[in-house]
Amino acid sequence: MKLLGTLIMVVSYCGLYPANVANAGQAVPSLCGSAVDFAAISNALVTANSNETYESLAHTTLQLTQASQGIRVSSSSHADVLIPKLSVAASVCRNRATDAVLTNATTVPGLDIASFAAVTTFRKTNPWPLTPAPIEQASTAVQFRTIGRYLFVIVSAAPSAQSTFSLSCGAVEYYRVDPQTFDVRPFDGCVEAHKHAPGLPGLGGLPN
């Protein structure tokens, strides 16, 4: 009887799985940094928000070097640009699983910057339907994750912006970026129990 119950439970759970498992897989963490720093790099390199611009940037690796007036960003495909010193708000990534923090990085994948530019362009006309992350603040973190063939861009408010005794999705925005077409799909990645905002699917609800 116990075995039958277990079988029923497994079958029941199996029935819950979405047919689309394109997003399945463990997230591979990569870079994390302040939103204003990514914006500075993006604004300096992305002169036109077009797929051609994103693609050319996506195939480069950016070198960051200290300069007397700021940080020099150089690559094989773009002229060198100078951006302000990176934010000292390294604490924005303190509790984030990541393999590199931007303030310590000497190289940055061009794909990350291209994806960030695609996301910031997208969110200008498609406001985050829940509490948005204050992307203009240095304390706001931007993280990149890879799952399968997609790049995920997560923009999150500083923890201090959240009440201490809360079970909350906070001000966190989740985007999936197709690295070939730069199609941006927002989704609700919060693990707390809550109702998704209309038109905001969960991770597995995104189309292939």
Next chain:
Amino acid sequence: LANLNNSNPAIFNSTNQQEAYGYIYSQNGSTTAFRSDGPNFINLNEGGTALIPGPATFNGWTAVGIWHTHPFSTTNPTGIDLNTGTHFSPSDENLTNSTGLTMYVGVTDTTSSPIDTNPQTRWYSYTGGTTDTLMGNVGNGGC
């Protein structure tokens, strides 16, 4: 969590935006004498926010931990938050980092990739940093 799983297993597969929670207390700093309260239940709003009361006051007892549940998600069956990289949300980790309370979460999840077909109800702990710890299956002791 084990009692909750016996009395209200649906909470781990909740579709009504509800979570259960409670606090864990130590008697006079003891490492062996504990008590917990709850389960209390709370509904999160559409924006995904719910304020919960702080720990209760019991004479001679000090809050050392907090536990709560997350629902099983068909769209994120591993239950791992992309933001934190753990089974805990940013607000969960913020609570621990702000108060020092060890956070426990009970969640029905899968652990393999691609998705396996045998979700289990497990519990995890978070004490700070960038990783969490699998404590075991709910009901298999220790909780």
